[in-house]
Amino acid sequence: MAQIIPVPPFDCVVFGATGDLTLRKLMPALYYRFRDRQIPEGARIIAAARSDFTDEAYRNHVAEAARQHVAKSDWDDATAADFLARVSYVQLDGSSPDRWTGLNDLLGQEPDRVRVFYMATSPDLYGPICRNIRANDLASEGSRVVLEKPIGHDLASAKSINDQVGEIFSERQTFRIDHYLGKETVQNLLALRFANSIFERLWNADVIDHVQITVAETVGVESRAGYYDHSGALRDMVQNHLLQLLCMTAMESPISLSADSVRDEKLKVLRALRPIAPHEIGAVTVRGQYTQGAVEGRAVAGYAADLGRQSHTETFVAIKAEVRSWRWGGVPFYLRTGKRLADKLSEVVVVFRKLPFSIFPREVAELSPNKLVMRLQPHEGIHLEMMTKDPGPGGLRLRPARLNISFEEAFKTRYPDSYERLLMDAVRGNTTLFMRRDEVEAAWQWVEPIIEAWGEAPETPKPYPAGSWGPTSAIALIERDGRTWHEDFTQEEEFKR
Ligand code: BG6
Numbered sequence: 001m002a003q004i005i006p007v008p009p010f011d012c013v014v015f016g017a018t019g020d021l022t023l024r025k026l027m028p029a030l031y032y033r034f035r036d037r038q039i040p041e042g043a044r045i046i047a048a049a050r051s052d053f054t055d056e057a058y059r060n061h062v063a064e065a066a067r068q069h070v071a072k073s074d075w076d077d078a079t080a081a082d083f084l085a086r087v088s089y090v091q092l093d094g095s096s097p098d099r100w101t102g103l104n105d106l107l108g109q110e111p112d113r114v115r116v117f118y119m120a121t122s123p124d125l126y127g128p129i130c131r132n133i134r135a136n137d138l139a140s141e142g143s144r145v146v147l148e149k150p151i152g153h154d155l156a157s158a159k160s161i162n163d164q165v166g167e168i169f170s171e172r173q174t175f176r177i178d179h180y181l182g183k184e185t186v187q188n189l190l191a192l193r194f195a196n197s198i199f200e201r202l203w204n205a206d207v208i209d210h211v212q213i214t215v216a217e218t219v220g221v222e223s224r225a226g227y228y229d230h231s232g233a234l235r236d237m238v239q240n241h242l243l244q245l246l247c248m249t250a251m252e253s254p255i256s257l258s259a260d261s262v263r264d265e266k267l268k269v270l271r272a273l274r275p276i277a278p279h280e281i282g283a284v285t286v287r288g289q290y291t292q293g294a295v296e297g298r299a300v301a302g303y304a305a306d307l308g309r310q311s312h313t314e315t316f317v318a319i320k321a322e323v324r325s326w327r328w329g330g331v332p333f334y335l336r337t338g339k340r341l342a343d344k345l346s347e348v349v350v351v352f353r354k355l356p357f358s359i360f361p362r363e364v365a366e367l368s369p370n371k372l373v374m375r376l377q378p379h380e381g382i383h384l385e386m387m388t389k390d391p392g393p394g395g396l397r398l399r400p401a402r403l404n405i406s407f408e409e410a411f412k413t414r415y416p417d418s419y420e421r422l423l424m425d426a427v428r429g430n431t432t433l434f435m436r437r438d439e440v441e442a443a444w445q446w447v448e449p450i451i452e453a454w455g456e457a458p459e460t461p462k463p464y465p466a467g468s469w470g471p472t473s474a475i476a477l478i479e480r481d482g483r484t485w486h487e488d489f490t491q492e493e494e495f496k497r
Helices: 020-035 055-069 077-084 101-108 123-135 155-166 184-194 222-250 259-272 278-284 303-307 407-411 418-428 437-456 472-479 489-496
Strands: 010-015 044-049 087-091 114-119 143-147 174-176 208-216 285-291 293-295 298-300 316-322 332-338 345-352 371-377 381-389 398-406 462-465
Touching: 010 020, 010 101, 010 418, 020 055, 020 077, 020 418, 044 101, 055 077, 055 087, 087 101, 114 123, 114 418, 123 143, 123 155, 143 155, 143 418, 155 437, 174 418, 174 437, 184 222, 184 371, 184 407, 208 222, 222 259, 222 285, 222 303, 222 316, 222 332, 222 345, 222 437, 259 437, 278 285, 278 316, 278 437, 285 303, 285 437, 285 472, 316 472, 332 472, 398 407, 462 472
Parallel strands: 010 044, 010 114, 044 087, 114 143, 143 174, 208 332, 285 462
Antiparallel strands: 208 345, 285 316, 293 298, 316 332, 345 371, 371 381, 381 398
């Protein structure tokens, strides 16, 4: 097992401590880090929310929720009790100036510690909470603030939130989460590209035909319909997760692994994205909304029924994006994401150019282009699709086969949740895997014209049945260019092996 680097004692204050994110992600992540002895003796987790809880009642609440999100085999009652002893609760509405005494007293006991203020709240509260932190003199040199996405709902609101937070915390102290960057497999894109010599020479428009980035989910909007209906798939997934994946795939080699070197390169990609003009919105973007159908063998309702009313919010997006650079000129990046799709699957597929000429007659082989598939989840791994000789006598027939690395098989280790890595990076003060202000704003700048053009377009999102791969116009989007989505999941079993 990799060596786990300990950190000095710290205080982590979580605003929004009774919310879904805290209970489903943050507390289980902290439990795992504690279990793996990364949370030192004396470290404190201070949960803050408006509800009335005693420490004891809150701990029971956390334990109950965490049990559902920690693997049974990883849950240990004694370890959980030790972990929960570090959690305390303060009743506090962070956006109001009242009732800060409890938090002041607790933090005042350890004035020199690293303090992490985690905003697991709605983004419009980030500014007011930060102002109250300052008014109570709680933001020290060693403090950091962690902001959950979405940072705003458009460029202007993102700028306003960044300005408000920036009055209290410097950029070095600000940790904007895109939890995709905390995924092991996303970080592995850096390793694949910059720790191996074979790919770099192939990583350009001379050899690559196009790139596909898919983040497909089987879940619907569940209990988040209220938030989701104001957001939609473009803001919820494309503006952050898919664009970050695109950056990791397309960026130039950073000069080092320092936070700014990596983020400078990602920023260049975002700024090189070709803006989508209103007149081409129908040609290069598709938005869809799920209707009733069946997912994983279960009948499910459509989005309107989930929401309780009709809506024009998109639950599916496909976009043909282009990066204007010498490396990528003429190479489309097809992005797609959606809820209630046929499978839960995230992958980046690099499709190489076709052979310029084939010596093999058509009867022996329909040559398919080489594909490098980076599977982010589930069954994490990498495979290269290549043509091989079909074994056996009777002439030289060809068929595609896979050169396959399954991480599960190769490393036989648990894949930590991205929040485990990101929380500890925030404590350590390492911003590499967090979005810098200019990145967030550049991403909004590219996305905003799409939102505006959709708002003005007469068409509404195209319906697609739950359990499908999205509206047929998403298939047309890529097939118009003589290409197809990578949907050959018939060999899914190979990923599991
Ligand atoms: C979140 C989105 O950021 O990412 C959700 O708000 C989405 O709508 C989730 O379901 C997907 O994350 P993951 O890690 O399950 O792929």
